[in-house]
Amino acid sequence: MVEVVLDVQNLTKIYGKVKRVDNVSFQVYAGEVFGFLGPNGAGKTTTIRMISGLATMSSGEIFIGGHSVKKNFKKAVSCLGGIIENPEMYKYMSGYDNMKYYASLYDGITDEDIWEVVKLVKMENRIHEKVKKYSLGMRQRVGIAQSLLHHPRILILDEPTNGLDPAGIHEMRDFLKMLAHERGYSVFISSHILTEMQLLCDRVGIIANGKLLAVKSMDEWTEVLDGSVNLKMNVTDGAKAKELIEEEFKVDVAVNKSLINFTVRSELVQEISTLLARSGIAVLSMYTGEKSLEDTFLELTSSAGTAVK
Ligand SMILES: Nc1ncnc2c1ncn2[C@@H]1O[C@H](COP(=O)(O)OP(=O)(O)O)[C@@H](O)[C@H]1O
Ligand SMILES: [Mg+2]
Numbered sequence: 001m002v003e004v005v006l007d008v009q010n011l012t013k014i015y016g017k018v019k020r021v022d023n024v025s026f027q028v029y030a031g032e033v034f035g036f037l038g039p040n041g042a043g044k045t046t047t048i049r050m051i052s053g054l055a056t057m058s059s060g061e062i063f064i065g066g067h068s069v070k071k072n073f074k075k076a077v078s079c080l081g082g083i084i085e086n087p088e089m090y091k092y093m094s095g096y097d098n099m100k101y102y103a104s105l106y107d108g109i110t111d112e113d114i115w116e117v118v119k120l121v122k123m124e125n126r127i128h129e130k131v132k133k134y135s136l137g138m139r140q141r142v143g144i145a146q147s148l149l150h151h152p153r154i155l156i157l158d159e160p161t162n163g164l165d166p167a168g169i170h171e172m173r174d175f176l177k178m179l180a181h182e183r184g185y186s187v188f189i190s191s192h193i194l195t196e197m198q199l200l201c202d203r204v205g206i207i208a209n210g211k212l213l214a215v216k217s218m219d220e221w222t223e224v225l226d227g228s229v230n231l232k233m234n235v236t237d238g239a240k241a242k243e244l245i246e247e248e249f250k251v252d253v254a255v256n257k258s259l260i261n262f263t264v265r266s267e268l269v270q271e272i273s274t275l276l277a278r279s280g281i282a283v284l285s286m287y288t289g290e291k292s293l294e295d296t297f298l299e300l301t302s303s304a305g306t307a308v309k
Contacts, residue, residue, distance in 0.1 A: 003030040004063075005079070005153045005186040006051070011060035013046050013210075021046050022210040023060075028154065028188055033180045035201035035218075036190040039301050043210040044190040048158050053077055065153045081147035082156035091132040095123060095142045098131060102146045109149050117145040120183070121175065137168035141175065154186035155179065161196060173200045194297045198222070208301035225296040227266045230289040234258050236282045244279055245272060258284070266290075 006028035013021040021043045028034040036044050049055035051062055053073055062069040065079030089098045099118065103109040118127050121141040131139060140160055147155060157176075161169045177200065180187045191197055197204050198218055205215040216224070235241045241260050242253040249272065253262040264272065269288070276283060 004028070005030050005065060006034075006188065007061075007063040008047075008051070009061045009063075011047065011050060011062065012058045013043070013050060013055065014058040019058075020210050021050070024207070024210070024212045025060075026205050026212060026215050028186045030153070030186055031180055031184045032202040033176055033187045033189065033200055035197040035204035036188065036207060037192070037194060037197050037204050038190075038207035039192050039298075042192075042207045042301070044192075044207060045158055047207070048082075048156055048188075048190060051156060052080060052082060078150065079153040080156060081144075081150065081152035081154070082158075089131045089139060089142065092130060094130055095127040095134065095138075098142065099127075099146060099149070103149055106150055113149060117148045120148065120179075121145040135168065136163055137165075137171055140164070140168075140172060144175075148185075152185075154188060157187070157189045159190055159192070161191065161193075169196065176200065194225075194294055198293075206297075206301065213300065222293065225293045225300070228263055228296060229266045229269065230261070230263045231269065231272070232259065232261045232287040232289070234284040234286070235260060235276065236284065240279070241276055241281050244275060244281075248275055 004027045009025050011021055011024045012019055024047060036047070038044055046055060050057050051064070051069070053069060057070070064076040067076035067079065069076045090101070093101070099114050103114055118124055121144055123138065123141055123145065126134070126138065131142070134142070144155065161172060164172060176187050176189065179185045189200065201218050203215055203217050204221055206213045233241070235258055238255045238258045238260050242255040245251065245253050245262065249264060249268060251262050251264055253260050273283060
């Protein structure tokens with residue numbers, strides 16, 4: 001049985017007259033890393049601001065740890081930890097003193113609580129140094145430690161790898177996976193970079209123009225996005241080749257005399273050559289253009305609103 005920690009239902013945000021978040025529904029489970037992937041301007045931050053209570057919902061409902069953000073904000077937000085973009089910290093204070101200061105804003109956080117999260121983010125050896133000496137990755141980790149102090153169920157991170165170097169991104173990835181898979185937190189992370197999500201997330205929802213296209217496991221997304229190739233063939237009978245390929249493989253083929261051009265999944269290329277040969281059509285030359293996952297992702301999100309099954 002999966003436990004739903006974040007439940008977003010028919011969430012909509014209208015700015016002016018435009019639906020910037022348009023009837024978005026999804027659930028995030030305990031112990032998973034959930035990626036919220038979409039190009040700039042897709043509505044990710046707006047969604048996160050509504051989840052955190054920083055923006056009002058035009059319509060819809062959000063439950064965190066079973067508590068309604070509208071009806072029981074205090075309880076809902078007590079289940080939520082998060083950093084939005086760069087964590088704010090006092091640079092001339094040590095990491096530890098920053099944590100102490102932050103803890104003093106809440107009731108009942110002990111020194112043991114602080115030490116526990118410092119160890120969790122593996123900052124115990126550096127926590128007494130001044131924050132200005134930290135790398136951005138270390139500051140992020142202290143920021144995450146702060147947001148874990150009040151024992152939330154879900155950690156929300158809005159594009160946390162912005163500005164991190166590759167080593168920092170790698171470290172952050174391992175760390176977030178550990179929090180989810182070993183400690184049972186839900187981790188909700190937004191990004192506009194597909195390859196970043198691929199290595200990190202258990203499930204990914206793709207958002208574009210305010211609409212959530214679908215939620216799938218990363219493997220399923222890879223299957224949807226991967227392996228398309230664009231084929232340009234010079235054949236002895238273009239019209240006949242078009243007819244055969246369209247009939248057999250259900251794709252649209254453009255034809256100009258002896259040239260045909262179409263996009264298919266890469267594993268079909270061999271079959272297509274065989275089909276043409278069997279029908280007496282010779283392939284005089286062939287050009288194959290690989291399409292990257294990223295290209296297909298961009299195509300998918302720029303034609304947003306298109307249903308993805
Ligand atoms: N306070 C606001 N007032 C008006 N429009 C806004 C406001 N905040 C965001 N938007 C618009 O909503 C859209 C989504 O923005 P945002 O949620 O920041 O996207 P993302 O985080 O995915 O890059 C953008 O077109 C943005 O200009
Ligand atoms: Mg944003």
